[in-house]
Each structure stands twice: as C-alpha cells, then as structure tokens.
Amino acid sequence: MRHGARYFRANRVAFGHGTTNAFDEAAYLALHALKLPLGALEPHCDLRPTPLQIAKVLKLFERRVTERIPAAYLTREAWLGDFRFYVDERVIVPRSYIAELLRDDLAPWIAKPGRVRTALDLCTGSGCLAVLLAHNFPRARIDAADISHDALKVARRNVAGYALQSRIRLVESDLFAALAGRRYDLIVSNPPYVRTALMRRLPREYRHEPQLALAGGEDGLEAVRTILSESAAYLNPGGLLVVEAGHNRARVERAFPRLAFTWPETSGGDDCVFLIYREQLPDINPPAGRAIAATA
Numbered sequence: 001m002r003h004g005a006r007y008f009r010a011n012r013v014a015f016g017h018g019t020t021n022a023f024d025e026a027a028y029l030a031l032h033a034l035k036l037p038l039g040a041l042e043p044h045c046d047l048r049p050t051p052l053q054i055a056k057v058l059k060l061f062e063r064r065v066t067e068r069i070p071a072a073y074l075t076r077e078a079w080l081g082d083f084r085f086y087v088d089e090r091v092i093v094p095r096s097y098i099a100e101l102l103r104d105d106l107a108p109w110i111a112k113p114g115r116v117r118t119a120l121d122l123c124t125g126s127g128c129l130a131v132l133l134a135h136n137f138p139r140a141r142i143d144a145a146d147i148s149h150d151a152l153k154v155a156r157r158n159v160a161g162y163a164l165q166s167r168i169r170l171v172e173s174d175l176f177a178a179l180a181g182r183r184y185d186l187i188v189s190n191p192p193y194v195r196t197a198l199m200r201r202l203p204r205e206y207r208h209e210p211q212l213a214l215a216g217g218e219d220g221l222e223a224v225r226t227i228l229s230e231s232a233a234y235l236n237p238g239g240l241l242v243v244e245a246g247h248n249r250a251r252v253e254r255a256f257p258r259l260a261f262t263w264p265e266t267s268g269g270d271d272c273v274f275l276i277y278r279e280q281l282p283d284i285n286p287p288a289g290r291a292i293a294a295t296a
C-alpha cells in the first residue's frame with residue numbers, strides 16, 4: 001500500500017472517484033484485489049500475500065497509473081456510504097453530495113419521510129440515487145430517468161441487485177420529455193454541470209467517464225436551467241426539488257435572482273446542492289382555471 005501510494009503521488013494521479021488521496025486509493029485497490037473487507041486496515045496488516053496476490057495488486061496499481069483509469073472502473077464497483085453499486089464506463093462513478101442529504105432522509109426539509117409516495121431521480125446514471133431514495137423513503141414509488149440507453153442498462157443491474165424492480169421504474173427520457181403527466185412529492189437530480197472551459201482541463205481520469213454525464217454547456221447550467229423552469233409542473237403541492245449543481249452556486253443565483261434557494265452544507269461545502277419547494281419555483285404550466293381567470 002505504501003508502495004502504491006508513493007507510485008500514485010510520483011505520477012500525479014488524480015483522485016475524486018471514491019477516494020481523495022493516494023494512500024486511501026492504494027489501500028482500496030489492495031484490499032479489493034485480496035478480497036478483504038474494506039472496513040478497517042489494521043486486522044489485515046500482518047497478512048503475507050502470496051506472489052500471485054502481490055502480482056494482482058501491482059497490476060491494478062499499474063493500470064491505475066499508466067491508463068489513468070478511475071479505481072471504480074478497475075474494480076467494477078463504487079460505494080455511496082454503505083451501498084455498493086456496479087459501475088463501468090457507461091456511467092459516471094457515483095459521488096453525488098445528494099447521497100449525504102438522503103442519509104438523513106432530507107431532514108429537516110422533509111418532515112415525514114413516510115409521506116413521500118412518489119419520487120423522481122432525474123439523470124439517474126447508475127441508478128444510485130434512485131436506490132437510496134427507495135431505501136430512505138420506503139413508501140415511495142420511484143421513477144429513474146436518463147437520456148442514455150447504456151446508462152439505464154447499468155441502472156437496471158443495480159436496481160435488480162437491490163431487488164427494487166417493483167418500486168423503481170427506469171425511463172429513457174431527455175430530462176422531463178417522457179414524463180408528461182407524472183407528479184412527484186420529491187425530485188432529486190445530479191445532472192451534468194461541468195462548464196465547457198473546465199471540461200477541457202479535466203484530468204485524464206475524467207475522460208474515461210461518459211462526457212454526456214459531465215458536460216453542462218458553456219456556463220454549466222444547461223440542464224439545471226431546464227430542470228428549474230420545468231419542475232413545478234411535475235411536483236405535487238409542497239413537493240421538494242433537490243439538485244446538485246457543482247460549485248456553481250453564484251452562477252445559479254445570478255441566473256435565477258428571484259428564487260429562494262436553500263444551499264445545505266455537504267462535505268463539498270455549501271455551494272453544491274440546492275433545495276427549493278414547488279411553491280417557490282416558476283410555474284410554467286398554470287392550471288387551466290387560473291390561466292382563464294387571468295385573461296378574463
């Protein structure tokens with residue numbers, strides 16, 4: 001592990017796909033290759049791996065450095081808290097800050113998790129947030145939508161892995177396009193939000209991920225804008241929208257100066273994820289009765 005960490009540092013490997021530093025990355029790959037539990041290192045430190053096992057670990061270290069493949073694609077797994085997900089290059093490696101908020105059932109913004117009966121994970125990728133929604137809101141039926149047919153195949157595998165086929169419906173959809181007429185108590189979304197200028201500067205590791213999952217247009221807000229302007233039509237009264245927008249808080253607030261966002265603290269800071277209730281959103285599809293009254 002110490003060798004791996006030194007090797008990663010010397011070759012300026014980039015982190016951010018599950019671990020944040022060279023030693024944790026080396027430890028994760030070594031424990032995975034040796035089929036050891038990931039929880040703690042100490043119990044395994046006296047083990048003497050066989051030459052074959054050592055070769056396996058070194059092979060992973062080498063691919064990590066020479067091909068710059070994120071560890072999760074080498075091991076075909078990623079973790080969000082205690083939840084393990086299958087991943088490959090058809091989806092980004094799960095790391096959404098929304099997962100941290102779901103761990104507390106989105107308290108205090110959702111007072112009674114049992115009252116959430118319908119939820120949407122828009123831009124679901126591997127299906128990771130949809131699975132967490134199902135876990136934290138046990139009475140909810142969930143739609144998980146993505147534009148990528150390939151990503152949905154990975155999501156299908158994860159949904160089946162957690163035996164959630166009866167509660168999570170996978171939908172191929174360009175944002176809300178295939179969701180006409182649906183209403184949700186809760187919408188979460190981790191859409192693509194990397195600015196064009198930043199896309200060009202991303203470390204090599206990120207080029208193994210689907211660009212469709214990262215590229216958010218010139219200012220990073222292409223998808224966020226549509227989500228903000230259309231969500232009201234898909235939320236039930238009192239419904240909550242939760243969106244991860246990268247470190248784009250200032251841009252979002254400049255683009256929507258009248259909206260009263262809440263930016264909860266996550267391990268990424270207080271500029272990554274916003275929450276907003278249906279009643280605080282622009283209403284693009286006012287009910288027919290109100291529209292008639294307005295023109296009368």
Ligand SMILES: C[S@@+](CC[C@H](N)C(=O)[O-])C[C@H]1O[C@@H](n2cnc3c(N)ncnc32)[C@H](O)[C@@H]1O
Binds near residue numbers: 092096122127129
């Ligand atoms: C940042 S990834 C998030 C994946 C997953 N929710 C997560 O947190 O790991 C964004 C996802 O949005 C999908 N996507 C991109 N453009 C989309 C669109 N117009 N409509 C629906 N999904 C889209 C991509 O295919 C990708 O899976």
